[in-house]
Amino acid sequence: MDNSINRRGLLRMAGMSALGVAAAPLITACGGGSGGATGSVSNAGKQLVPWPAYVPFAGPKPDAPGDETGVQPLYLKYPETLTQSVNDTVGDGSKVTALVVTFGPPPAPVAQNRFWQEINKALNVDLQVTVVPDPEYGQKMTTLMASGSDLPDIIMFTNLALPHSLEFIQAQCADLSEFVGGDAVKEYPNLANIPTYAWKGMGRINGKLYGVPLERPTPANSLFVNRTAMDEAGIPKDWTTEQYLEAMRELTGDRKWGLGWYKTLFGGLGSITYHAGSLGAPNTWTATGGQFVHTISTPQFEQAVDTMRKLVEAKTVYPDSLTVSSTDMQSHFHNGTVASIQDGFGSVAPATLSKIDGRFELDLGRPYGPQATPWRSAGLFGYVTFKKAAPERIKLLLRICNYLSAPFGTKEYELANYGVEGVHFTKDDRGIKPTDLFDTENNSSLPVKYLGAAPSVLYLPGYPDTAQAVYDWQKASLPKSVANPGQGLRSATQVSKGAQLDQIIGDGIAAIAFGRKPLSAWKDVVTQWRQTGGDRMAEELAKEHAAAQ
Template sequence: MRLSRRTFLGGGLAAAAVAVTGTPLLSGCAADKKNQAAANLAVKLPTYLRFTGVKPDLPGTDVVLDGFLKYPANPLRAITEKPGDGRPISFMTNIPGAIPPASDSNQFWQALNERLGSELQISMASNDEYPNKLATRVAGGDLPDIINLPPTTPQIPALLKAKCLDLTGQLSGDAVKKYPFLANIPAEYWKGCIFNGGIYGVPVPRGMSRTTLPLYREDLLLAKGIKDPAPKNFEDFLDLAKELTAPKQNRWAWTKPPISYLRQMFGIANQWKEAGGKFTSFYEAEENADALEGCRKMVAAGVINPDSFSAQASQRKQWFNGGVAAFDIDSFVAWNQYYADNTAGDAFSVNMLDVPGFNGGQGKPWMGAALNNITAFRKDSKHSVETLLKVANWMAAPFGTEEYLFRKYGVQGRHYALQGTDPVPTKTGVVETGIGLQYIADSTLALYSAGKPDVPRKQHTIQQKLASRLVYDASYGLYSETVSKDGPRLVKVMTDLENQIMQGKKPVSDWAPAVKDWLSQGGEKMRGELQQAFSDAAGR
């Protein structure tokens, strides 16, 4: 899901931060903000030092991810000393799947603690519950040593300044080379960690891996005689959906209306576009009316699961895995996760659609959000900043290393079985390893699926097709107080209207006046703040 479509942390966290800092966040004057922008501009980003210890089978570019057909034999042990200091280290995170067994009954977690040289105490919550849990911990002044902060955390600069460590001295420029796997994270991702004139976190990179387009059950389409579907326009796309819908057999083409996909068919902006220093929101594009009408048409044609508007994301994923739906709009990360959760047996196969123009030609896919989260360290942690950074560096060891193999797959024999050199997860492995380590730090995603070389081949192929047409969010790395404070509320209003229009409960003509309301209630202010931030940051 794109950055502004992720679960937002509501106003409760902003209020909690006020309670912690004692003042409304970011209540400074324009001069202060300009000085802040200048201070941010002066920060030297960490030097990028690419890891070259493992050669990919399918080489990537600065956009396309590296692909691997199998896990390297005899993986490199990249870190010899334990990063911990012998004392417990606390961490707080969301968990995308089911909450795993606690450490006293989780052999992966126990083995992790031994390797780290410190007990990692993890406080977890589901994706849906995490915003409230984080707000409560902030308000209570009860933050862990290591904190998962989503990019949408309201008024994040002041929260970081009040409660978290400034890491500039340890990470800026060549200083990062002390932590080689943090240096292996490209500079672009660090831009989202610059606040208050310093580096206040470690990025958990996503970018291309979070690019979101229709995933489809290749096996279900093949059963219908459909190989390599490539709709040329919206009408082809709708005909394909109708062919895959059979309500009497409890089968629908789609888990939900793919409104973002239709927007990409029209070449609508990815959140915000910038031209000549002027910013425009994707909401403002005239083509939104036609995109909404297209989705309304899909709902009326019965190709969307009728329970889609009330279902949670987890239920929609179950529909896709169970064959109740043939299409789901999601990312490369989800593509791999579907194989991990597969209940359909060996025939199960997933692929991704390219995006055509609505009326023909090529559409413009949206580049995924750069960051999943930033990882911050509590200012008054009893651990040294070096210890916390060593732990993050260990967590960022890239694909092909022994550390990555353990972190992602666990212990051979219990959590995975070797198939050749590939670690194929066991059911126990899937359950026990899902403790959220990837949200402390991570390398950029490698295209790989244990024992399934066709998966990275397909992923690499579609990424090569998309790379030259990707549309980026122009607001990335820019801070707007209004986006932070009021964005979640305003997004909810627009999303609710989208859903009502797509269900036929409100006319498409309601969209244009709603956009005017959005602009007057905060959109124009967001635009102005982003334009000013862009101007201030010019040349970074």
């Protein structure tokens, strides 16, 4: 998730927004209706609108370039000169309503909120944003979709699987195909700058495009490590499986542990992502010869389960890992109680570094197996859709998204992410420096970052050494990384039984890792998963995948 920001750290605002663990396709629902929604949402047998053309922004030269494997451009300093990416008037002075999720406190009213006022001025609209706290988001969206009336102009969908969301979108939201499909997106240069993987991660509905993705970096669940402790113990950055296991033993003792897990990791594949990718297991699915095969049925995945069992057996894992919260485990990592923790890549952020507070150097653990296949994420946090309206109104809403998606190195990005210079931030030789006002006026309390998001870059203001270390990790790891071929595809079973199927996997991993069942019991977990709906889901995804080729 994304958390609120304080002036000690520009959390997830410099292109480091959270991804969390590798997730199921973001908008996955079939069958049934909601809010008057009817009709097939499958892409099989449909004419497919082309993905939006990709026209990358020629921005400030990075200190080190990104590449097609997902390595982010590295910026050790904030650009001295900013460009302007939007030269035309965005809005028409009208009221624009939006609904977004929030992970922080609500914003101050617009009359007392300079950040909100400046956003409205830049967009030339009266932007009225309804922010829904994350714990309430699912219920709020369910109610909204069930009513199908009095919809806001812009509706933001997260990666939370919402039953019948696709039918609702198809029935109640604007088809954007003619506006952003293929070369049409070039009318909105900042949307054309969104990488194709983010559009594919969002996926089509009935062959058409109904949303604009909120891009995020491609690394998935990663191993965060205390590099200082590892260096002191003589642990190399590149390691074999045995060296990794030995390193965790070396870092354990005197009420400290090599590794910390937490309870919410055991609701699916989250807990095993790093190990499965290290040992060469496919990212969730393989698509071969017209068939989809799930990673849990591969020997590499079973080896990853065994590796987790060995870690627990050697007492290198924090003992309460099945009950402790993610927040508490992160605190254990920040204070040095555990030397490594699995977390979403978006936690590489100034806020994390400020919590570490100089106790150690932060780094990411490289995969340890000889045939590693690090898992990529979906490449987006969610997407926005628009209420059906006349073409001119849809174009206005797209111009709003285009402005808020302006890339790093532009004046628009600076306003949308940091606010007004001299009011919300100042600049020094370390880059952006937030003011006290930024604690309460920012794009987490007023989440305009969920109405449009720039492609992420690797910029950690005040922490250039960590940024360089993370870049080096990306260069070493991402060329071997693999995507989930099921991302963006449609499966009715995934929506109706996805949570149940994920829990079978998570419970099975936990039972074996923590010694309640032997490794030989894994085959029973796979059988249960397949019979409960896994085989049916594989058939549905294979059909969708064939249609997309």
